[in-house]
Amino acid sequence: MARGGQRSSQQRRSRGGNANKSGQKHRNEEGIIPVLARVVREVESAVQRRSTVLSVRTKFQVVALLVREERTRVKSDPSLSDSRRGEELKRLDGIATILAQTAARDSTLFTLLGEDAEISDDAKHLRRELLAKAGIEVAEEEPEPVPDEATIASSARRVVPTSVAARQLASPFLVPDFDGARAPVRPQRLAGWELLEPLFRSFERAPEGSAAVMELPEPTSLYTASGRELMHHQAQLVASASAGHRTFLLADEPGLGKTAQALLAAEAADAFPLLVAVPNVVKTNWAREVALWTPRRNVTVVHGDGEDVDGFADVFVVNYEILDRHIGWLGRHGFRGMIVDEAHYIKNKTSQRSQHVLEIADRIRTRTVNPLMMALTGTPLINDIEDFRAIWQFLGWIDEKVPLGPLMAALEETGLTPADAGFYPAARRIVVDQGIVRRRKIDVAADIPARRVADLPVELEGEAGRSIRKAEAELARRMVERYDVALATRRQGSVVEGIDHDLVRQVATWEREDNAAKTGENVFEMLRRIGQAKAGLAADYTAQLARNVGKVVFFAKHIDVMDAAAETFAQRGIRYASVRGDQSSTVRQKEIDSFVNDPDVSVVVCSLTAAGVGLNLQVASNLVLAELSWTDAEQTQAIDRVHRIGQTEPVTAWRVIATQTLDTRIAELIDRKAGLAARALDGAGETVETSIDVQTEALVALLTDALGQRG
Structure with missing residues (x-):
């Protein structure tokens, strides 16, 4: 723009x-x-x-x-x-x-x-x-061209692996499947109504006790064809796929076996060849899970330009980062199903990752009627209800502007419009029935021991502590100055007694927006410095845990914090593994295996972003969160690497918090933000602020405190 x-x-x-x-x-x-x-x-x-x-x-x-x-x-x-x-x-x-x-x-x-x-x-x-x-000339914007097949094939960055080309030559009749095609459903009574926003709001208004689970059939068996036993909740979803349901937002809490359910649903729906789009860090794990749950199916993992891809495989696992290179052949390979793992990764529809996923999904639907489409995520709502938008579009429930197909037809049948109060609970139920499946551990896996988050307050001493407190005071002083200037220029009659909280929020928003251009302290850099100052203390506590209770998982956001922790463990003679974002899949898996299988490896030092999804670290029951994340979802994902099916010990997450710093405010805000999914999906009935921006709210708290202190 x-x-x-x-x-x-x-x-x-x-x-x-x-x-x-x-x-x-x-x-x-x-x-x-x-x-x-x-x-x-x-x-x-x-x-x-x-x-x-x-x-x-x-x-x-x-x-x-x-x-x-x-x-x-x-x-x-x-x-x-x-x-x-x-x-x-x-x-x-x-x-x-x-x-x-x-x-x-x-x-x-x-x-x-x-x-x-x-x-x-x-x-x-x-x-x-x-x-x-305003009299300002604006150049005409050229519409983005929709790439045709020739454009895709000739793109310099895009490739067609040799084995894939061989498969296409061996199967020249990969024509679109038009059997069972249905005419599009056009709005009639609801024509002219804005419907997507009310659909999102229907989840925001979810009444207490209205969990988001579609009606699922009772399974006829709890065993797979290979003899592996399923839990009841897993078998229910597989039974639904067997009965013909084909779109699922599988939003079970982390640790309830979503990967197994997805693969067995694909088996039940005969949705092969199957495409699985995943974060890079879990590609190898997905290949293992395919061999475990669907041993009759061949799996190939797409790396780089795909030189080693087996074009005749049943399951193709590809990471988001290289979709751009393979989007051409992926869209015309004849996939009968697509799984998107950690689907919250595509919530930003302007990102290349999201656009590639949506384009491939659309092309699969044009070639295969009623393909199996599954979005897997234990944390579908991170910032706002509209995080649903890209996921629903991937599943084919909506497009850019309106509900589609069965969803639109069901809304028409209600006889209600968004002007009717009854529209919202009815609409929510209809969307859920399209395929939302959300189960909590407490409801379906009562044998999993409890978990708790225990805050471990630490005081930053010495020069590092003094420097951080000074920087925080400077940041507060700068915002107070900005607040005073804005207040002084207010129009007459808009004066508010005491602290003007609306203006406080606006000043905090300006501060956050200006962060990128500032050379002084900002909230992002300060949180990183706090993490650096806590690194030694967090590593010391981890070492004590390892000596006393066995294996421990250490999570941090920044490489320098991970390096400081690793140095502490080495000095203490504690053997450790390391999982980082810059590792190859082979190296990462080797590190995970050493922690899981070698009794002498006591600690694994993990990146929150690289190891926070898709890994099974239940060999430990204690983890240390050395740095705070900006979202409850990221924190929850990390904890659930340990707290999952198969865990036999109570799980404790030790959250290291620097007292008398922004750390304490951010911890409180993360805990407040945790209620979004609870209200929208779990029917918790609690009041939540669905649009909290933790960075802004931290600045709001800092400025409010500073204004309060001066009276």
Whole structure:
């Protein structure tokens, strides 16, 4: 959405390039700012009337984006005098304050401001329209071409492995399967209604006790064809696939055997050849699971350009990072099913990863009617209810704008519209019945011992501790200064007694947005420094655990923290393994095997991102979280590498928290954020803030405390 033309020409227009024309308006009525002021008032009025239809949300997002752009331009424009720059920034701050106050009335609007928020075609069109009203020329945007087969085949980065080409030559009749094709379902009574937003909101409003589990049949057997025993909840899903169901969002809590269920569902549906898209760190593990649960099926793992791919295999395992190279042949290979593991990885629809997955899924559906499509994730909701969007689209339940097929037909049959209160529980039930399966350990695997998260407070001493506390104070001082300036430039009549919490949130948002351009301390760098300062203390505690209770898993986010821990273990004579993101699959598996199988290897030092998904480390029952993550989902995924089916000991996660620092605030925010999935999927009935941005909230807490201390 880059603004066309040179900024200099825009600056002349926005500052009154027609100054010599007769009938010139006052300069404060020129440019983009007065246009944004009018639109933000429209948004404010609509939200006050409790109207947050899609058009209002689009206006809110576009105004916020343009305010951000204009602030950047004004701050960097050398032709502006200091007084003029200050005046322009004050006017923009006023618009931003209205945005913050409006979003406070409907917290879901905050999701539109995230870095990964989707910019719809409607938003792009409105942006161009507002710029045109401001007299700013915008270059025409060329639509992105849809690649045809020839384009894909000729792409320099894309490959067709030799074995795949041989398979295609050996099977020249891989034509699309049109048997059972169904006519598209078009909206009738619901035509003209915005439906996707109400569907998402229906999960946000989930009443207590309304768990998200489709109706599942009773299994006729708990044993696989190879004689392996299943748990009852696993056999239920396989029975559903046997009965003909073909789309599943399998959102069981981590540790309940989703991989086995997916592979056995593919066996029941005869969905081979089967494509499995996974994070790189679990490719090898998936190959092992195929051999374990479906031993009659051949599996091939796609690495690099795919020189070693077996084009005649039944199961193809490929990691997200190389989909771009293989998207051409994957889309026309004749797959009858596709599994996306750790499906929350595709939640950002603007990412290449998500776009590749969605493109392949669409092409599979054009060649195979009713293929098996499964999205696997124990943490489907990380930041907001709309994390569902890309997953639902992968499953074929929705497209960019409307529900599809059976989902649309079922909504039509309700006789309700989003204006009816009864629409929301009915819509939620209908979506769940499309294939959402969410079971909790406490409900289906009561024999798994309990787990607990135990906070381990530590005090940072010496120069490192003093430096961190000083940096935190400087960050707070800078935000207080910014708050005071914004407060002083408020229009008359908008004064709030005491601390203006709406303005606090806006200042925190500005601070977070400006982080990338700052050379001083920011919340991201501070959290990293806290992690570095905690590294030795966390490693020391891990060493004590290893001496007393046996094997321990040590999790950290940053390489330098992992290095410091490894050095401590080496000095103590403690043998350790290491799982990091820069390892090859072979090296990573060798390290995991040494920890699991060698009794003398007491500790495994793991990256939260590289080892937080898809691994089985249940040989340990204690883990140490040396650094905090930004989401509860990441923390939960790490804990569930240990707390899973087969665990015989109670699990304790020791969370190391630096007292009197941002660490304590962030820990509290992560715990608050944990309620999103509980409400939307587990029917916990608890009130949660669905759009909490932990970075922003940490800054809000820091600024609020600083303002409170000065009285």
